[in-house]
């Protein structure tokens with residue numbers, strides 16, 4: 065009881081609990097476009113960085129190769145060059161260096177400087193930098209030992225200063241090569257700038273294309289959402305337009321299918337409430353009418369009315385009981401599953417049913433099998449069927465109960481020799497409040513077969529009606545019997 069109250073309270077609060085505020089995030093289209101833009105940016109930037117690194121390395125190697133070539137030429141001149149004035153080998157380091165300078169045309173980014181007598185003497189081409197103190201201070205420490213160093217020349221950028229000492233027995237000198245690195249790097253940078261512009265344009269182009277394409281692809285989804293937004297509870301008959309043949313179309317179909325079920329459920333609920341209301345109103349009207357007209361002075365009338373009203377209240381109680389049972393049948397705790405011996409169940413139902421009326425009661429056959437089920441509910445269902453059979457037969461007619469098992473399904477049935485159920489009524493009679501031909505004065509509500517059906521369904525089975533030759537109806541409850549799962553495993557409860 066306490067649990068039931070708690071559940072009801074929970075449902076009530078959850079119904080009224082405010083829905084979390086809807087915060088619209090970035091649309092899928094924006095996210096796709098952003099992801100594409102990010103990936104393209106990374107790819108282009110990565111490619112640019114790699115090209116820049118490789119090209120810088122190549123430039124560096126080129127500079128070193130050029131310097132090596134100059135030095136090789138100097139070595140050649142030193143070894144077997146002749147003084148152009150005397151026609152004999154050089155006897156002075158200074159003359160040799162100046163001859164080298166005169167003969168060598170330096171590259172655009174190079175200055176060759178001859179250094180002897182403790183100072184820079186000549187520069188080729190004639191460059192102001194060779195006369196600066198910065199140049200002197202850089203080159204001087206390297207003159208005796210040789211080597212190279214990098215400096216920053218104002219106005220020119222980074223430069224590589226390479227010193228190659230040249231010695232004779234009497235004199236010391238050196239060839240100094242200044243290579244401006246910025247010039248060739250500048251070219252590379254220009255190329256990279258062009259690349260950046262092209263990359264940026266491609267990025268814009270690709271992102272725009274991604275936005276357009278994703279917009280196009282997602283358009284049906286937007287239509288789907290807008291239409292779904294429009295469909296309100298009162299207007300469940302509307303359906304989404306199904307176009308195309310992709311997964312969004314599949315989603316649309318699924319959604320429409322869901323609306324079908326939702327609509328059916330709503331309609332069913334409304335009808336059910338309607339029917340239940342009507343059924344309850346009749347006995348209430350009867351009660352009220354009798355009470356209104358009751359003459360309390362007459363003891364016989366009071367007694368008569370009392371009996372009548374009690375009968376009406378019983379009828380109402382039965383209806384309410386049936387409705388509660390049907391409502392419960394959807395709940396998981398509706399059944400208490402235990403192994404049920406069908407042979408015993410069949411015989412038991414027949415024994416109980418005998419009291420319902422003067423009929424020729426017959427046991428057709430019994431199934432020697434155990435199924436997992438709720439014995440009480442199954443008995444209740446079969447008794448409903450025998451009750452109906454009694455209602456639709458006359459004294460002396462045959463009513464048979466039986467069960468069978470075919471290794472896959474178990475069947476429980478009630479057969480009678482009454483008028484039977486016409487084929488066009490066979491679906492209708494299982495609906496709630498669904499009734500076909502009934503004899504006048506029949507007090508039923510049309511809920512009996514719904515209850516049978518609910519019990520069968522909660523067991524994973526079904527119920528159907530068929531002809532029982534030569535005449536009459538046979539109502540069969542079909543229960544699935546899983547091949548694995550021997551029911552004996554389940555111990556019988558102590559109670």
Ligand SMILES: Nc1ncnc2c1ncn2[C@@H]1O[C@H](COP(=O)(O)OP(=O)(O)O)[C@@H](O)[C@H]1O
Pocket residue numbers: 452453456480482483484485493494498499500501502507508509510511512513514537
């Ligand atoms: N054994 C039967 N033979 C013929 N018709 C039947 C039989 N059992 C049920 N029906 C039909 O099915 C209808 C629905 O049955 P049920 O749901 O038990 O409701 P109720 O018994 O209250 O009418 C009955 O009104 C009757 O027309």
Ligand SMILES: [Mg+2]
Pocket residue numbers: 448451452508511512513
């Ligand atoms: Mg009935």
